[in-house]
Amino acid sequence: MPTVEDRVVIVTGGGGKGCGRAIAARFAAAGAIVVVSDIDDAGGRETVAAIERARGRATYHRADVRSRDDARELVAFAESTFGGLHVVVNNASSIKDEPDIENWIDVLETDLLGAMHMSRWAIDAMRRSGGGAIVNIASISALWHGRRTPGGFAGYDVAKAGVVRMTTRLAPLAETDRIRVNCLAPGWIATDGPRQYWESLTPGQRAERGVPARLLRPDQIAAAVERLANDPTLAGRVLVWWSDDAPGLIPWADRGYRDLDGIVL
Numbered sequence: 001m002p003t004v005e006d007r008v009v010i011v012t013g014g015g016g017k018g019c020g021r022a023i024a025a026r027f028a029a030a031g032a033i034v035v036v037s038d039i040d041d042a043g044g045r046e047t048v049a050a051i052e053r054a055r056g057r058a059t060y061h062r063a064d065v066r067s068r069d070d071a072r073e074l075v076a077f078a079e080s081t082f083g084g085l086h087v088v089v090n091n092a093s094s095i096k097d098e099p100d101i102e103n104w105i106d107v108l109e110t111d112l113l114g115a116m117h118m119s120r121w122a123i124d125a126m127r128r129s130g131g132g133a134i135v136n137i138a139s140i141s142a143l144w145h146g147r148r149t150p151g152g153f154a155g156y157d158v159a160k161a162g163v164v165r166m167t168t169r170l171a172p173l174a175e176t177d178r179i180r181v182n183c184l185a186p187g188w189i190a191t192d193g194p195r196q197y198w199e200s201l202t203p204g205q206r207a208e209r210g211v212p213a214r215l216l217r218p219d220q221i222a223a224a225v226e227r228l229a230n231d232p233t234l235a236g237r238v239l240v241w242w243s244d245d246a247p248g249l250i251p252w253a254d255r256g257y258r259d260l261d262g263i264v265l
Contacts, residue, residue: 006033009024009088011035012074021047035081041060067117090137094111108159136167138184140186182238184225227239
């Protein structure tokens with residue numbers, strides 16, 4: 001494995017102005033070579049330009065992670081251009097208001113299948129590089145068991161729940177192949193849409209609607225992702241950050257839903 005400064009890192013969804021860009025910039029600032037990927041060519045190139053202005057190393061490669069072939073080509077590009085692949089951040093996401101089940105497909109293909117495609121090819125490349133790390137981005141929306149207030153995006157919630165479970169099932173790769181797979185499940189983040197809605201509410205309205213009292217910043221998300229990629233003690237772990245609270249890891253082998261409502265069978 002190379003030093004932290006010499007790693008090759010892929011960030012999918014890196015063309016967005018929020019977390020993807022912050023994550024890419026964080027790794028580049030630490031000295032990594034960052035491959036920024038997106039279907040937004042202009043946004044991806046803006047991320048690369050920002051990194052280069054800060055004297056970092058980055059390049060853009062377009063890929064639609066919904067396509068297994070695009071994911072394979074992205075990994076092959078990073079490996080052939082820079083001699084290996086050491087970190088993948090599965091950040092690409094599609095959020096749509098899709099209450100009808102037939103409309104869930106696009107977000108499932110991006111958030112869940114996209115992460116699966118990238119992980120499948122990245123694992124092969126990381127084996128050739130002697131190990132590596134994959135960080136999946138989920139959401140606290142994957143953890144809710146029903147909602148007392150309206151909200152959420154159905155297909156997105158399903159996809160992110162799958163990402164959480166994929167992470168834990170790939171934990172054994174740490175022992176067999178020196179590949180650590182971890183997951184960040186953040187709460188509300190101060191990107192354009194959530195921030196505008198949050199700012200439109202009074203503190204009382206936020207409490208009434210189940211909206212957090214504060215938002216996470218993209219740079220906080222980037223720092224958490226970097227920690228999951230770098231910490232050799234973490235594998236198959238899910239880091240939860242509920243916006244209002246401090247981040248914490250779900251205990252390994254947690255049975256879930258510790259407090260249950262009684263029912264007579």
